[in-house]
Amino acid sequence: MSTSPSSTPDRALLQGGEPVRAAQPLPAEWRDFFALTKPRVMTLVIFTAICGLLAAPGSIHPILGFTAVLAIAMGAGGSAVLNQWWEADLDAGMKRTANRPLPGGRLHRDDARDFGLFLSAASLVLMGLAIGWLAAALLLAAIIYYAVIYTMWLKPRTPQNIVIGGGAGAFPPLIGWVAVTGEVTAMPVLLFAIIFMWTPPHFWALALFVKTDYAKVGIPMLPVVAGERTTRNHIWVYTLLLAPFTVAPWVIGGTSWIYGTTAVALSLLFIALALPVARRDAVMGAGDPMLEEIRLFKFSIVYLFVLFAALVADRVLEAQGLIGPGILAGGIA
Amino acid sequence: MTPEEEAELKRRQKSRNLVLAGTLIFFVVLFYLITIARLGSQ
Numbered sequence: 467m468s469t470s471p472s473s474t475p476d477r478a479l480l481q482g483g484e485p486v487r488a489a490q491p492l493p494a495e496w497r498d499f500f501a502l503t504k505p506r507v508m509t510l511v512i513f514t515a516i517c518g519l520l521a522a523p524g525s526i527h528p529i530l531g532f533t534a535v536l537a538i539a540m541g542a543g544g545s546a547v548l549n550q551w552w553e554a555d556l557d558a559g560m561k562r563t564a565n566r567p568l569p570g571g572r573l574h575r576d577d578a579r580d581f582g583l584f585l586s587a588a589s590l591v592l593m594g595l596a597i598g599w600l601a602a603a604l605l606l607a608a609i610i611y612y613a614v615i616y617t618m619w620l621k622p623r624t625p626q627n628i629v630i631g632g633g634a635g636a637f638p639p640l641i642g643w644v645a646v647t648g649e650v651t652a653m654p655v656l657l658f659a660i661i662f663m664w665t666p667p668h669f670w671a672l673a674l675f676v677k678t679d680y681a682k683v684g685i686p687m688l689p690v691v692a693g694e695r696t697t698r699n700h701i702w703v704y705t706l707l708l709a710p711f712t713v714a715p716w717v718i719g720g721t722s723w724i725y726g727t728t729a730v731a732l733s734l735l736f737i738a739l740a741l742p743v744a745r746r747d748a749v750m751g752a753g754d755p756m757l758e759e760i761r762l763f764k765f766s767i768v769y770l771f772v773l774f775a776a777l778v779a780d781r782v783l784e785a786q787g788l789i790g791p792g793i794l795a796g797g798i799a
Numbered sequence: 800m801t802p803e804e805e806a807e808l809k810r811r812q813k814s815r816n817l818v819l820a821g822t823l824i825f826f827v828v829l830f831y832l833i834t835i836a837r838l839g840s841q
Contacts, residue, residue, distance in 0.1 A: 492804070493811050496818040527836040533829065596833045 498567035499581055502550055503543030511542040511638045517774035518642025521781045526646045533596045534645035538638050540589035541605045547582030548613040560679035601645045608637035625691040632665025653720040663708040667701045668766040675756035702744035709733040721780045722789050728776035732769050739765050
């Protein structure tokens with residue numbers, strides 16, 4: 467199995483060896499181009515980018531703030547398109563992804579590549595001209611990280627792919643923050659680290675109760691390669707590693723007690739829900755309803771939304787003078 | 800190409816053109832507003 471474009475003599479050849487353009491003479495619908503940008507994934511990208519933007523010290527003109535979020539969304543969309551362009555053969559072999567625009571034959575593969583490259587380039591130009599070139603450089607790093615390092619290089623090679631891939635989703639709040647401040651400091655790096663450490667337990671909890679076809683197409687996902695026991699151990703370790711990063715913005719004095727107490731409470735809950743998952747030995751498909759795993763996965767989503775919402779609430783209330791810094795923050799800052 | 804295919808082709812072309820035109824107008828307005836915002840902050 468290879469994910470390289472050279473694995474097929476003609477990039478237009480997909481399932482059955484029929485050229486897509488010959489089988490589909492009509493131009494693609496604009497909705498198929500839009501679907502390539504993974505709009506549902508983009509909602510989390512936009513949410514965390516807005517949170518980074520609002521939580522940053524200082525202010526940004528609303529039009530420029532909107533433009534920064536738009537550029538981040540375009541960059542995320544562009545890299546998602548390039549991801550699907552590269553993985554069209556793999557997507558065709560998996561039930562969950564077989565009906566995407568490319569494996570579904572509704573869009574020509576070269577058109578997807580050109581669209582992805584254009585969207586990525588346009589996002590960088592927009593960010594650079596309207597906001598600043600540091601934010602644009604970080605956006606470029608995020609696009610390369612997801613489309614090249616994760617999709618093309620690591621995903622087909624290592625079961626730790628999701629750990630490293632988590633970095634791609636961790637960029638938006640960092641870029642949002644830098645769009646306001648113009649510099650990379652400890653706080654936005656911590657926001658990056660939080661999402662980076664959050665991704666493995668979030669994804670692996672899902673992998674424990676949803677059967678995927680990754681093994682069928684040769685992608686080495688941890689539960690398939692190392693087994694469910696190892697996956698549960700990894701969930702536990704990453705949950706414990708996540709907690710100090712979550713609390714760190716408060717400890718270093720970057721936030722007040724509102725974020726601090728929320729972070730501590732969420733971390734304790736995450737650990738409490740991850741513990742039974744780590745201790746169990748239930749196997750998918752063996753009659754177990756996997757309730758603990760489902761609960762942990764659902765909570766991990768709530769966890770991230772509430773944590774970032776608390777970060778923004780903290781900043782807004784502090785900016786209006788309604789709250790002061792917390793005890794720890796006050797002692798250290 | 801059958802008449803049905805031709806009608807479908809025109810429908811798709813029209814919808815793509817409309818989306819493209821809307822996107823272009825959006826960015827023209829956005830760049831105007833960005834210019835005003837950046838000039839205002841200097």
